[in-house]
Amino acid sequence: MSSTQPPPEIPSANPIDPVEHDYFTLNPAPASLQKHTSLARDFITTHASAGRRVVLVTSGGTTVPLERQTVRFIDNFSAGTRGATSAEYFLEAGYAVIFLYREFSLLPYSRHYSHATNCFLDFLHEGPNGSVLAREEYTEKMLAVLRKYQAAKRDNLLLTIPFVTINDYLFILRSIAQLMRPLGPSGLLYLAAAVSDFFVPNERMVEHKIQSTDASPNIRPQGAEDRQDQGQQDDEAFDNFDSSPLIPRSKRLVIDLDPVPKFLKNLVDGWAPEGMIVSFKLETDPEILVSKARYSLERYQHHLVIGNLLVTRKWEVVFVARSEEGEGIREEWIRVPRRRKTLSKIDIEVDREGGREDGGEKGKERPLDPKDLPDYEPEIEIESLIIPAVKKLHDTYIQRNTRES
Structure with a gap:
């Protein structure tokens, strides 16, 4: 199939889900969807033919536009560090990587310089005859990174696909996940993107920039409401300015957001039912971290x-994750050693601690107290421990599903 032809829609294994149907019918597909789907199809076909595992790594944050011609949007802090770093270690582990990332967030390999405290130009200097050279103190590391990047591109092992909005992300994720279905258990979805929880549905989104002032007599600020139509008590219920001088309601912007439909279960039920699915749970409260992760595992049935x-x-x-026997849930903490010295394999494995099985309090692990952490960055990247552990679980998953089939 020519990459210029629009890719056919792959039917869902669970086509009657009304939430999925409504979302993907009522919201417009991104203009780039056909192009990116064709690229992903060719990439998956190539590596499936070679018997190579393919992982979809999602990375960075999704935006929530407030207007169709977007000027204002809601965003989150994610720079895509986890996803970009993980993609490099998946490549080292022998996977072909589809990297679905927030446009302008970190990319594999270039992240070493675009996210550094130094400006990228600080790594370079002018050589003889106007040539551009790497500074001597950085040359060894830059050469190592460059060689890895060039190898990944030469062997067509890395496909990068950008998104910006939550809508872009969901459409492209669904299309690529469906394309990965023929991979069966050899396909891996590693969902490290920071996905928005709330959005403005397309039918309620205004076309033009939301006005912040009624400078023109014909302009009424978006979100302004007639105070005469509401009692003072109703205004106060939405008043976030109690501690400041009264601001006229016509000057406020009240945003009414809907929850983004949860399609995490659809990955299992229809989009990629045989692939192994890894998702993330980020929290700020250590008291609920494990319970929320366990809840997500149960609710969405990820692996x-x-x-x-x-x-x-x-x-x-x-x-x-579920125990290998399929009964009960197991927790395992993976930690970077907290000491400055040359790390060996023994050092790393000492800090990789097995957790507890369901319900058992004995040996229960607690999250680290931030006050106990060193005042320096970890000596190794934690993704260098995460990805080998994920690959080991994927090995087991493939073996088990191959036997069952």
Whole structure:
């Protein structure tokens, strides 16, 4: 099939889900969907023919536009560090990687310089005859990164596909997940993107920029309401300015957001029912981290939920998954060693701690206290521990599903 032809829609294995039908019918598909779907199809076909595993890594945050011609939007803090770093380690582990990332967030390999405290130009200097050279102190590392990047591109092992909005993300995720269905258990979905929980449905979104002032007599600020139509008590119920001088309601912007439909279960039920699915749960409260990860595992039936706390996410994560026997849930903490010295394999495995089985309090692990963390960055990237552990679980998943089939 020519990549210029629009790719046919792959029917869902669960076509009667009304929420899925309504969302993907009422909201417009991104203009780039056909192009990106064709690229993903060719990429998956190539590596499936070679017997290579394919992983879809999602990365970065999704925006929530407030207007169709978007000027204002809601965003989150994610720079895509987890996803971009994980993609590199998946490539090292022998996977072909589809990297679905927020446009302008971090990319594999270039992240080493675009996210550095130094400006990228600080790594370079002018050589003889106007040539551009890497500074001597950075040359060895830059060469190693460059060689890995060039190898991934040369062997067509890395496909990057951008998104911006929550709508872009959901449409492209569904299309790629459906394309991965023929991979069966060899397909892996590693969902590290920070996905918005709320959005403005297309039918309620205004076309033009929301006005902040009624400078023109014919302009009424979007969201302004006639105070005469509402009692003072109703205004106060929505008043976020109690501690400041009264601001006229016509000057406020009240945004009414709907919850984004939860399609995480659809990945299992229809989009990629035989693939292994890994999702993340980020929290700020250590008291609820594990319970929320366990709840996600049960609710969405993914194969692994990786829990992490905002302040300790570079130092530790917790794997929450069903035991190999399929009965009960197991927790396993993976931690970066907290000491400055050359790390060996023994050092790493000492800090990889097995957790508890269902319900058992004995040996229960607690999240690290941020006050106990060193005042320096981890000496190794925690993704260098996460990805081998995920691959090991994927090995087991493939073996089990191959036997059952």
